[in-house]
Amino acid sequence: MDRIPALHRRLKELERMNFQQGKILSFTTIRHPPAGFGPEPYIVALIEHPDGSKSLAQLTREGMPPTIGAEVIPHLRRIRTMRSGLHINDLKYEVMKTQAAPLFTMHAYVLALTGPSGVGKTTITRSLLSLFQPLVEQVPLVATRRPRKTDLEPFVHVSEDEFEAMVARGEIIAHTVFTDRHEYRAGYRREDIEAVWKQTKLPIVTTDLRLLEGLSKALGRETILSCGLLPPGTSRRRMLSALLHRLRSRGQNTEEQIELQLRSAEADLKAFSTKKDLFDHLFVNDRLETCVESIKELVVPQN
């Protein structure tokens, strides 16, 4: 029903109104508009103004894509057309700045990627890092080996004794033994994860089973968004041979090391079915983009 006197009152109200900018508290895209608003989807946001008042209004089509915390400025724009053909204008807001968005607040979580060596943890991490550059950060690994030229991940070198002391003091909350090339200990520090949270970013960790178990014990299982990565293949044997192919083509390891890695990979693959409760999601990394896309959807749930 088009109520003309109600429209008249609204126009009077707009005349009196002090147009304020604001910040987005929440927003949604209306895919099925109510009668009178046309068939095209539009975005409606809950906006908080500097004087503490709030309003619900559409966002304009120009401007940046909205985020929680984004700054918006008001415009008078057409909002709908009445049955009689009369165009109705009302307040719409344009998104100006989105950097201020604290995407992960107090109840932050950790994104953990687990999978056998060679499955593509590092590659996926790097593409997530580049996709969500200001929002995610990789947690540095504390390890007892020397840094290498081929290191792609942030990395802190400590001596065996220091490592032991940090574990004893409870600073390192999850640790394991890695055997690529030679044996060394590695772990994550609570302060490193908390530092990422403090910047209101999402920490990413790449883990093996022991690290994952350690982290879920120390931080709480529900704090961890745990993704298991499987190599492509319909059977465990096929998956292992896919891994073998990837490890060989890297050319970083000797055959013996590769064999060791394959053996631990076999154990990892088994764990995906025996320790299901440690994983929220399992992904097959046959195509990097689809895998990254699925993880992206988990991290940014609205679309």
Next chain:
Amino acid sequence: MREIVYVLGGGQTRFGELWESSLLGLIREAVDQAIGNTGILPTDIDAVVIGNMLGGEAAEQAHLGTLVSGLLPHHPPALRVEAACASGGLAIHTACAFLESGKAETVLVIGAEKLTDIPGDSVTGALMHAADAEKDAPSGLTFAGVFALTALSYMHTYAITRDDLSLVSFSSHRAAVSNPFAQFRREIPVETISKSPLIADPLRLLDCSPISDGAAAVILSTRRESPVRIAASQLASESLSLIDRPGITSFGSTRTAMSHALAEAGWDRNSIDCIELHDCFSVATLIHLEDLGYCEEGEAIRLFKQCDTESSGSLPVNVSGGLKACGHPIGATGVKQVLDCYKQLTKQAPNQVKGAARALAHNLGGVGATCTIHLLESSS
């Protein structure tokens, strides 16, 4: 309660897209069921209360009280009450007030809605009448949109993932398989829910309770006895528009109604054996469980992950299938919830909770602007 109000029983129609039935046809069917199932004489009814939201908009029928009174041979006094989706709960609450005051000794309570006679976008527009017409509606916001704003904020604050949210609808649909009155009686996997079409992001089709037709009726009495009585009946309100609230991830009306209801009945919330919850949207279920005091803010999803909400779990929630799977004929829902609680307490429920002696019906209007809570107890 100032008087002992007994629930004698009731009946309901199927919920769904019932193109063959009119609003009055649905009401008649539910009333016939209720009178038949309870075995009372129609002339025992002293008053009728009907809860309905959109009779005028969707069925071009107002004046429902007298319409319903005409179904009974002696035309008892009758009235219609409305509180959007809480109209059914409000009807029960109003009937309790009649009974407690002595104005009536036996009351027929009906909840009914006929939505599918008009096009979808008109229903969408009409449902928005549950929000503030001056503050919320001019932006073109829909009712799913209002809850979407809540959902985004909730998921953002408490780091809830898409698949987490889908667990809620998954659980309702699984429960409804055995409920012959449910609109949707099949299991739906989490992946299907997570990939269903977007309605108002982040809410997808299978996060939303459906648009349904249906009616339910119960008979309450202070004169005739029954093994089930109402231990508390509470009604609470909060500001109608989201923009007048300090936060949008919790509903004050539920908190108020719950604390008053527990005080009225003298119960501990942990003594309640099963809950019928107003799960109009998946995210609402999580918020309600927190507002009812069963978990801390942001923690409710854990109950679903641990399967605590199943009929054999520690806190059975919506074992009927809830609004999501049973359907949500607006005004009928609150009455149907009380009927489902009655079935649980008299061991007639399809998904029976073993030894259920205390039940809670939580009905919500708008985005938590109105809440009714009814506590039911079995004396056996």
